[in-house]
Amino acid sequence: MTQPVPPSFKDVGKSVNDLLGKDIPIHGSTLEVKTRTPSGVTFKVLGVRDTKSGAISGDLEAKFEDRKNGFNLTQAWSTANVLRNHIELENHIAKGLKLELISSLLPDKQAKNVLVASTYKQPGLHTRQFLDLFKGPIFTADAVLGRDGFLAGAEASYDVKASKVSKYNLAAGFNAPEYAITLQGLGNLSTYSASYYHRVNADIEAGARATYDSKSAADGRVNLEVGSKVYLDNAAFVKAKINNLGVFCLGYTQALRPGVKASLGLALDTAKLASAESSAVAHKVGASLTFES
Template sequence: MTTPTKTTTVTQPVPPSWKDLGKAASDILGKDYPIHGSTLEVKTRTPSGVTFRVFGLHDNKSQNITGDLEASWNNRKRGLAVTQAWSTANVLRNHIELENHLARGLKFELISTLVPEKQAKNALLAASYRAPGVHARNFIDVFKGPLMTADVVLGRDGFLVGAETAYDAKDKKLARYNLAAGFYAPEYAVALHALGNLSTYSASYYHRVNSDIEASARATYDSKAANNVNLEVGTKTYLDNAAFIKAKINNSGILALGYAQALRPGIKATFGLALDALKLTNGSTDASAHKIGAALTFEA
């Protein structure tokens, strides 16, 4: 008697959203380099589930000090989240999220901003759907156009394809269209983007070399720019469980360094430095070519 073979169905994971395609490489090249100024961020959470966040920035270029005060409340059982923020520029922001109500994986959002002094306002209605093998999003910018944006990412066995398009209802024309493709594995990822109505192309690569070292590279070609080719390479090295160092350099000779240290649970300090290597080699003393900054985060 032949024993029937049991077929195992492998569930496809939910792919990343359009904005997160190539995120692993972008994080290595873009995060933890506080080179434009000094920031202070304080987060606290009350027993009732309300989170308060205060963020301040001292900009090295303008010497201006700006800040945000934000309060958010999240009820995960009901799939409801509300965030309100007020900045020193007198900008009021509201963000309401409603998830998993009409269908599992379906999320609705209302994002609005108001500048009372200028009587300027903006409202964005968003809907997203996440399921095995698909991640789709739709946005309607109510007061601009209205402008309707949609993007979708499909994934299977690590392969990803995505597209984004925006339609201006007032002018009745396609405002933009973009394409992307990629492959994701536990230890490496590759992403290809065709942006700006297929006028700008980029390719990024991320590799987790081992448990302590990560590396990434990104090449960009802009057919409309004078210097139409840009190349960046970067790495991240974990010194221990509480500290890491990052470094990156591009073909313009800009070298950036970042160092992050967890001083104690809930307290993190990050330092950044950017140097124009070309001006170092020719003996220039122009201090404006170099940037330095720091960030301090408290969370309780």
């Protein structure tokens, strides 16, 4: 039996990460507009207002896709005056191989960065390599092996200038059509995470994640987060999650019409519901609106 291509190292545990992290906008207001021209150029405008600081930031991005020849070009300009370029070449030298050149420039400070990357995917194997030319240089590589649903992965970074390994992480898991289990050792194996995702049926998803940070958890406490997603109909769903600190989050997403989606988020610190002084800090609300055509 042919093995499927496993996820990349950063996407190991993606199901539970998306369940607990997406579609619950509690840190501010977001407006995103995506449009696509007949010639294959996609424009995206993103605006974000942070509730805590009141700061408004924006991003303008244009992406040209030539899927027939495996070529993508993305250019972006942010309100922080950062210019970004991203060039992708896929399946040119070998099938399953993608080459990338990612650069950023901050003209005001004359700061720049260039990242050369490659990705190679085959049944049962997913590898990525990155060379950061202006930081270090630092070479980072990761790989995930998959067989019959079982996953094993590792990531490491080598600082060429310092001649030492600067980062290393490990991951293992099992993916099935209805559920996924993931174990990760991150931060040079100083932080350990175990997560579980379950698609109960077509309308209900559930998941949980436990995290132990050996550097900050002096009392031996393990942080636990539990969440679920329920589809109300084809155009709306509700998300709810709570952690061991008593912070309860609720999100509601509604497709208003084809290409228009709105999300509302609310976070309540249940340990401070009776504290009027800290309510503004403890409780958060947010919203996001997305247009796509």
